[in-house]
Amino acid sequence: MQKPYCRIILSLSAICSLSYSVSAQDAAVRKPGDNSGKNEGAFHYSIQKKLSSTHGAVVSAHPLASKAGVAILRQGGNAIDAAIATQLALAVVYPGAGNIGGGGFMVAHLAGGKNITLDFREKAPAKATRDMYLDANGNPLPTLSQNGHLASGVPGTIAGIFAELKYARLPFAKLIAPAIALAEKGFVITKSEAWNLNNTQGAFKKYNTVPPVFVRERSWQAGDTLVQKDLAATLRRIRDKGAKEFYEGQTARLIVEEMKRGNGIITLDDLRQYTAKERQPAVFGYKNYTIVTMPLPGSGGVVLQQMMKMAETQPLKEYGFQSVKTVHLMTEIERLAYADRAKYLGDRDHYSVPVKTLTSKAYLQQRMALIPADRAGASKDIQAGMISPLSEETTHLDVYDQAGNAVSITTTLNGGYGSRVVVGGAGFFLNNEMDDFSIKPGTPNLYGAVGAEANAIAPGKRMLSSMSPTLVLDKGKVCLVVGTPGGTTITTSVFQTLINILEFNMSTDDAVNKPKFHHQWLPDEIAVEPDFPASVRAELQKMGYTIVPRSSIGRTEVIRVSGGRIEAVGDGRGDDSAEGY
Ligand code: DON
Numbered sequence: 001m002q003k004p005y006c007r008i009i010l011s012l013s014a015i016c017s018l019s020y021s022v023s024a025q026d027a028a029v030r031k032p033g034d035n036s037g038k039n040e041g042a043f044h045y046s047i048q049k050k051l052s053s054t055h056g057a058v059v060s061a062h063p064l065a066s067k068a069g070v071a072i073l074r075q076g077g078n079a080i081d082a083a084i085a086t087q088l089a090l091a092v093v094y095p096g097a098g099n100i101g102g103g104g105f106m107v108a109h110l111a112g113g114k115n116i117t118l119d120f121r122e123k124a125p126a127k128a129t130r131d132m133y134l135d136a137n138g139n140p141l142p143t144l145s146q147n148g149h150l151a152s153g154v155p156g157t158i159a160g161i162f163a164e165l166k167y168a169r170l171p172f173a174k175l176i177a178p179a180i181a182l183a184e185k186g187f188v189i190t191k192s193e194a195w196n197l198n199n200t201q202g203a204f205k206k207y208n209t210v211p212p213v214f215v216r217e218r219s220w221q222a223g224d225t226l227v228q229k230d231l232a233a234t235l236r237r238i239r240d241k242g243a244k245e246f247y248e249g250q251t252a253r254l255i256v257e258e259m260k261r262g263n264g265i266i267t268l269d270d271l272r273q274y275t276a277k278e279r280q281p282a283v284f285g286y287k288n289y290t291i292v293t294m295p296l297p298g299s300g301g302v303v304l305q306q307m308m309k310m311a312e313t314q315p316l317k318e319y320g321f322q323s324v325k326t327v328h329l330m331t332e333i334e335r336l337a338y339a340d341r342a343k344y345l346g347d348r349d350h351y352s353v354p355v356k357t358l359t360s361k362a363y364l365q366q367r368m369a370l371i372p373a374d375r376a377g378a379s380k381d382i383q384a385g386m387i388s389p390l391s392e393e394t395t396h397l398d399v400y401d402q403a404g405n406a407v408s409i410t411t412t413l414n415g416g417y418g419s420r421v422v423v424g425g426a427g428f429f430l431n432n433e434m435d436d437f438s439i440k441p442g443t444p445n446l447y448g449a450v451g452a453e454a455n456a457i458a459p460g461k462r463m464l465s466s467m468s469p470t471l472v473l474d475k476g477k478v479c480l481v482v483g484t485p486g487g488t489t490i491t492t493s494v495f496q497t498l499i500n501i502l503e504f505n506m507s508t509d510d511a512v513n514k515p516k517f518h519h520q521w522l523p524d525e526i527a528v529e530p531d532f533p534a535s536v537r538a539e540l541q542k543m544g545y546t547i548v549p550r551s552s553i554g555r556t557e558v559i560r561v562s563g564g565r566i567e568a569v570g571d572g573r574g575d576d577s578a579e580g581y
Contacts, residue, residue: 041185042186042188043182043185043186043187045187047570047575048063048066048578049570050567051567051580052568054402055402055566056079056400056402057398057559058073058578059558059559059568060395060397060398060570061097061395062090062093062094062098062575063577064089064182064187065093066086066578068088068178069082069086069399070580071085073399073401075170076170077170077174077175078167078405079399079406080407081175082399083399083407084176085178086399087409087411088100088161088179088235089178089179089182090397091157091179091235092179092182092235093182094395095228095417096193096413096417097394097411097412097485098395099155099428100155100158100234100235100246100428101157101423101430102156102429103122103153103433104120104121104156104394104409104411104412105118105120105298105410105467105469106118106120106164106408106409107292107294107407107409107470107471108406108408109405110405113476115283115471116167116278117278117279117281117282117295118160118279119156119276119298119462120159121156121297121433122152122156122433122462123154124154124437124457124459124460124461124462125153125265126270128265128459129459130456131440131457133439133440134440140440142443145432146415147203147207148207148262148419149207149265149419149421150265150434151430151431151433152266152421152432152433153431153434154266154271155274157411159243159246159247172242176238176239180232183229184229187225190222194224197214197220198220204417206420207419207420209421210261210425214422228427229427233426234251234426237249237251247271247272253268254424254426255423257424262421281293281294281295282295282301284305289473289474290472290474290476291308291471292470293469295348295355296347296464297348298468298469299464299466300468300469302340302353303337303338303466303468304468305359306364307330307333307337307491308495308498310364310368311495311499314329316330321500322515322532324543327536328543329371331517332377334492334521335377335519335524336368338522339382339383339384339521340358341520341521342449342450343384345451345464346451346454346456346461347462347464349462350458351454358385370382376540379522394467394486396410396469396483396485397557398482398483398557398559399559400566404478406471406481406561408470408471408481410467410484410485410490412433414433414436415435418431418432418433419431419432433463434463436464437456437464438452438457439457444523447488448488448523449466449487449488449520450522451464466490468491470482479560479562480501480558481559482494482498482557483557484497484557484571485555488518489516489518489527489550489554493518493556496517497511497556497558501560508567512558513573515532516529517529524546525545525547526540526548527553528548528549528550529553555571555574557569557570557571
């Protein structure tokens with residue numbers, strides 16, 4: 001049991017698209033001529049971790065993407081316009097996770113009061129089968145679900161962006177213009193991007209049928225310029241011909257040709273049939289607040305809701321931030337919620353999930369009764385709750401505008417650089433989202449999560465996701481916009497960030513940057529960040545907990561709105577940057 005998870009932990013820091021070994025300050029602000037990529041027209045920038053503004057703000061994983069969003073707000077765009085521009089810019093400047101070859105979720109609140117959730121998660125291709133990642137003896141073959149052409153689900157991002165456009169104000173050509181310019185002229189890469197690109201060279205060479213621009217003999221260095229001509233051409237085609245171009249036109253043909261060269265299974269029909277879906281937002285109360293988050297196939301509506309509702313019954317404020325008692329309780333709450341996730345959660349369009357029961361007060365009370373008072377619980381003793389079946393990589397961005405519109409989008413390729421396959425001639429990475437399905441009951445995925453029938457592979461089905469873009473409303477107005485990447489740690493990071501602010505009255509930057517911890521039922525251990533207090537660790541170990549170090553947990557972005565001020569905070573764990581005006 002231990003061994004496979006070790007592999008997962010090791011691969012996590014490399015895979016999660018985010019090299020955490022590099023501090024944001026390392027991101028070079030270089031003058032033209034100063035970088036070894038030698039491209040005079042390339043875009044430069046500086047990182048801004050926190051800002052306070054009155055008109056609007058954007059926070060995302062990359063300063064150039066946040067800047068693209070704020071430029072759109074300044075031109076009279078609303079939060080949705082800015083989110084689209086940021087998303088597209090991330091597909092260029094943050095190739096490990098920003099994408100047009102992956103998928104994601106949007107949670108938005110319009111100033112008029114409407115909440116919107118949009119599902120543009122990838123789907124299993126029609127030729128996908130339940131056992132496609134098992135060998136003849138039924139043993140799992142996770143390299144196939146994680147790397148190369150067979151790992152990709154049908155991409156949803158472009159369909160998502162065009163579905164978002166319904167709520168936008170400016171012409172699409174304006175929104176995509178910054179991304180085209182960034183791809184065409186190039187931009188100066190940060191130290192962490194260079195580290196990630198260098199670390200993935202072997203996989204780029206192994207899995208690509210046409211060498212992509214990311215492959216290079218000499219090592220990448222901070223300050224080099226990355227120019228992406230094929231991607232610029234793809235974005236221009238999308239600008240001129242719309243979503244149809246991606247799903248039926250030249251880009252679709254390039255994807256299918258790539259699939260044929262690499263023995264993948266995505267067909268033109270799969271692409272043609274892909275649609276993004278507006279879903280009923282998951283809305284629940286926490287004390288006097290209203291939380292709006294993503295329903296299935298996102299985890300917010302069930303896992304986050306369960307955790308928040310269980311936490312609401314406990315005097316956490318009295319116990320204090322990261323006291324032994326608080327960490328014990330929050331860990332046990334996480335364990336209970338993730339045990340249910342493994343058994344019950346999957347795409348509701350394909351599998352009946354008892355969401356009502358799982359989030360009901362009575363059920364959660366029963367679950368809380370399983371928490372031992374003064375010692376660690378044990379995952380072998382905690383199964384998913386008994387419910388009668390009849391009862392029913394990644395990156396995040398936040399935008400807020402002056403009118404009161406708010407957008408929270410998490411989008412992903414799954415692992416860093418997804419399947420590592422760049423569509424030949426089209427210049428973008430395809431996702432490796434198929435690994436988010438349960439490839440065999442009980443077999444852990446890239447993030448150590450196990451699943452069952454609810455999340456088994458089936459044609460056209462969406463794989464379960466931890467992504468939980470979330471909004472908090474106070475008396476009907478948005479007061480917090482929150483979200484993060486981080487695989488299975490996404491839901492616990494959002495949970496802890498909300499509790500930090502709503503219970504412990506923490507400042508926004510402390511809520512984001514203070515060390516986090518994570519328990520996901522299996523493996524039965526608490527992962528903690530390096531600066532998690534040693535004394536609390538020692539006390540928890542005495543109670544019977546297994547503690548494992550984790551280089552970092554999430555890259556949380558938060559916008560907080562209060563008294564006419566808009567405060568945006570980008571996580572210190574990466575190159576994340578806030579912009580506003
Ligand atoms: O949807 C999910 O749950 C995963 N594909 C998210 C992966 C992720 O957050 C990777 N980034 N660190």
